[in-house]
Amino acid sequence: MPDAQHLVLFIAAGLLLNLTPGPDVLYIVSHALRAGVRAGVVAGLGITAGCFVHIFAAAAGVSALLAASATAFTVLKWIGAAYLVWVGLKLLFARTPQAQPDLEALARSQAPADLWTVFRGGFLTNVLNPKVAIFFLAFVPQFIAPGTGHEALAFLALGTLFNVNAIAVNAGWAVAAAWMARRAAVQRAMHWLDRAAGLLFVGFGLRLAMAENPTR
Known part of the structure; x- marks a missing residue:
């Protein structure tokens, strides 16, 4: 483990x-805007669960194999x-409720978010991104002192x-994001926010498709 100074640096950098902002943040914000704080938090927890997959894989050496194997x-x-x-395409073609001045009426007009679907989506957004695996493999070892037992x-x-x-x-x-969604101007712009998030x-996705293995 790093000393106190390096541990503080590790926490700050993290x-x-x-x-x-990136795909994970965008996923959280888009769900919080549409369905409130709870959906946004659940989206974040799904992403956290996906990160744990990469962490355990990197510790087990699977991420090293992924980094070394182009296939x-x-x-x-x-x-x-x-x-x-x-x-992105789902957001681009999603139907957005019309803005209403009565926030309670707006809440009633929207179907409750399926929190399991939100969680699963956040999990998959993270797990299916190999760049996250490479990130953990490159970032975390910098804070492990050479010669540390039980690396x-x-x-x-x-x-x-x-x-x-x-x-x-x-x-x-x-x-x-949920606080912003309660502002009338944001409600009126929700249709365009969905489209912007979709784009x-x-x-x-296209940038990931064109990405090369960063270790090559």
């Missing part, structure tokens, strides 16, 4: 990375890209710390 990386990359594009356990501890810290950041994104998801 928080900054989690604040950076494995390419297969997972195309699956992940297709999924992101599919999410796999140290990796798991740091990866878990990174992931647990991300929960608060993800919840913050959900709260902020961004499609863009993330």
Whole structure:
């Protein structure tokens, strides 16, 4: 494990990375805008669960194999890209309720979010992105001192710390997006926000599809 100074640096770097907008943040925000804080938080928890898959895989050496194998990386990359594009197309063609001045009436007009579907979507958004696996493999070992015994356990501890810290950041994104959705101007713009989010998801999917294995 790193000393106190490096541990603080690790936590700070992790928080900054989690604040950076990307597919995960966009997934949380889009659901919080449409269905409220609870849906946004559940989306974040799905992403957290997906991150744990990558953390355990990296500790077990699976991510190292993924980084070294062009075929494995390419297969997972195309699956992940297709999924992101599919999410984007769903948003592009989604029907958005008309804005209403009465927030209670607006809430009644929307069907409750299927939280299991939201969770599963966040999980898949993260798990099917091989760049997340490569990220953990590249980022976390920098904070493990050379010669540390039980490196796999140290990796798991740091990866878990990174992931647990991300929960608060993800919840913050959900709260902020849900608060914005209660503003009348945002309600009126919801149709275009869905379309913008859909285009961004499609863009993330296309960018992933064109990505090369970063270790090659």
